[in-house]
Amino acid sequence: MPEPTIAVLDVDGTLVDSNYQHALAWYRALRSLDVIEPVWRLHRLIGMGGDQVIKTIGGDELEERIGEEARKRQGEHVDEMIGEVSPLPGARELLLAIKERGHRLVLASSGQPRHVDIAVDLLDARDIADAITSSEDAEATKPAPDLLQVALGKLGARAEDGAVMIGDSVWDVEAAKKAGLSTITVRSGGFGDDELREAGAIGIYDTPGDLAAALDETPLA
Template sequence: MADSPGTAVLFDIDGTLVDSNFQHVDAWTRAFDAVGERVDAWRIHRLIGMDGSMLLEELLGTSESDAAQQAKAFQTAYFAEHLDRLHLLPGARELLGALSDRGHAVVLATSAPENELAVLRGLLDIEGALWAVTGGDDVEAAKPDPGIVQNALAQAGVDADHAVMVGDAMWDVRAAGRAGVRCIGVRSGGVSDSELTDAGAIAVYDDPADLLAHLDDSPLADLRP
């Protein structure tokens, strides 16, 4: 790999670059129904982006029971039904390209497992702009554990002071904060400004297109080696 450019922008994918959060909610809702566990959709939505085992602990009280394990398998199957209907959020591909053109290492840092990540990368279709990719299968625990963010920093060859994360959920913001990385929030995952800023987000934009339109006066404008 070539020498690091000295700065990095780390991106969550689900809800940040791809409109997929509510498809995840649907898959989890159906999965819980399938195992006889009624969980309100709004409670599921608040946890989208969190490590799957942690989500099950929060909603069922355990991730180890037969019902929890069956729900996880059903969720994978139900979400697969949505894969060919996912689409990029406005400005996603253009934002990644613009940041790469400005000399930043662009790293995808997602909790998605490898099979979903492959589909999401295909949607983005901008491999030439990516410095590295790290997903849920690369760490023992996904967000809000900082492991994915720390792995992304290591792959980019930069320290936390020279990186910014972009994400749509409190779990992105908290994972970044635990790794010492500043985080920009986007509303496209359906999370409120106040929840994102309370978690530590330094700025909030509607979606990738909004961040791209304000790139020169965003926190990313100050990102230098």
């Protein structure tokens, strides 16, 4: 495997502090459809694509019955809270540190396009990223590898060309593993270090800023 020259970064929960807003939005959307799922359980599904969440909660039957409407309502509830979302400490510094080392950078989000646009603007990253994805770019989202493969494809690259994932959840690590990428994680997804390591994370840092400061200790040196 060549030395990594591409960084594929998750956005929600990795670069912007939005996981709890998304979990609460799922709770409100499901409750409005008479499905009660504890917020803590929903929080542990954040990082998984919206097309996967309903199936994970209630299987194919629930997906067929409410999936499309639940995703629509969840997006609307995120709209209501989007003003509360902020970049995580050192997020933009991490992006700049990666670019300063000559690497290419993809923001690989499975979020709805309008929410991805807001996050990218919060990070002032439109001129930093070489490519950006959203939920519209792949039929199956994380933990499926499709979105990461699309992200690399936007650069005309493959995992074999040398790439590393940066994420915040076990879903990021699992998707990256299926796509042939190793993953560095931050703790802002709310998963324990043991869970991230068991999933396959090769490094764990508190914040994007901590990772930026230690970048020369990683495969993205």
